[in-house]
Amino acid sequence: MLKSVIDLVETLATGVRAPEHPPASFAELAAAFGAIDDPLAAGLRAALTELRPGAAWAEEFDELPGGEVWVVDALDGAVQLLQGLPQYCLTVTLVRDGEPELAVLHSPRLGETYAAKRGEGARRNGKPVAPSRKTSLAAVVAATSQPPFVAKQPGVAEAAGRSLTAVLEEVAAVRNLGPTSWQVADVAAGRLDLFWQFGRDATNLAGAALVAREAGAVVTTADGAPWTPSAGSFLAAAPGLHAPAAKILRQAE
Structure with missing residues (x-):
């Protein structure tokens, strides 16, 4: 099928x-x-x-x-x-x-x-495809985005701002390269090293999360808990980068 x-x-x-x-x-x-x-x-x-x-x-x-x-x-x-x-x-x-x-x-x-x-x-x-082999945040090209109509989800825009500030201090670059789902899939393929987002965005994330998991990336919420389509945050990262990325996002949240 x-x-x-x-x-x-x-x-x-x-x-x-x-x-x-x-x-x-x-x-x-x-x-x-x-x-x-x-x-x-x-x-x-x-x-x-x-x-x-x-x-x-x-x-x-x-x-x-x-x-x-x-x-x-x-x-x-x-x-x-x-x-x-x-x-x-x-x-x-x-x-x-x-x-x-x-x-x-x-x-x-x-x-x-x-x-x-x-x-x-x-x-x-x-x-x-397979995720990045990197283990150092200093070499990371990360990506992030926001759910559609983010203002309808109280506190999400503020969490996004805090997390962006925190991540920018630790990685080589942060980008928003367009569609949420495609950026997560690019983490699966190692084009991006990690992607995070705050807010509920199940439609854009459900399929992309499967692609990332099946490729070998680690998919959780921003604080490292199991991700489900109803979760309020998302993190997909190469295996060697997930733990330090989740630590930064927990502190920023």
Whole structure:
């Protein structure tokens, strides 16, 4: 089934196009987003329902029902796409009883696809990936982001600011390279050494967390506790970097 999901995501992504000009107001942004996202999400829903007729559907959630659920973000990084930037991707995750079973992330502009199935490892364009071999924070290129509409989650923006200040003092560089899910997948492949975020962001993180775990990265909350889709923070890091990164984030939180 994983190959079928990869094929349909890559096929549907070929129709994604940025608007000619970036939106000039929030109303224009919402309209431009809907014009791209709505048909794309509808196409994914139809194809995935045919592939797995008994699975439910979720585009945004904090808690999922039992059984199988397709968790889909047709445009992770939509803001970048609408600005004419290349950092966006499509994500599809099959969750069973709260645990991600398979995940596919596809970047149309990069022509790359991350895919993982529980217990079978993680791959990019069919080749196995593995996290960074670094053990020193001083050499780390870290990444971070914020959940959509972060102001709706009290205290999260403040925690993000404190953590950024703390991490900047310890690593070589901190970046925000676009879609949350893709940055986590890049930790899985060693392109980034670690990624952290405060706030609930289950739709963007569920599939990416599976990719990271299957590649061998350590995935927890920011303070090192087991991560679940309803958790209020997230950390994915190379094995040799997770403990010191979690220590910094605990102190900043």
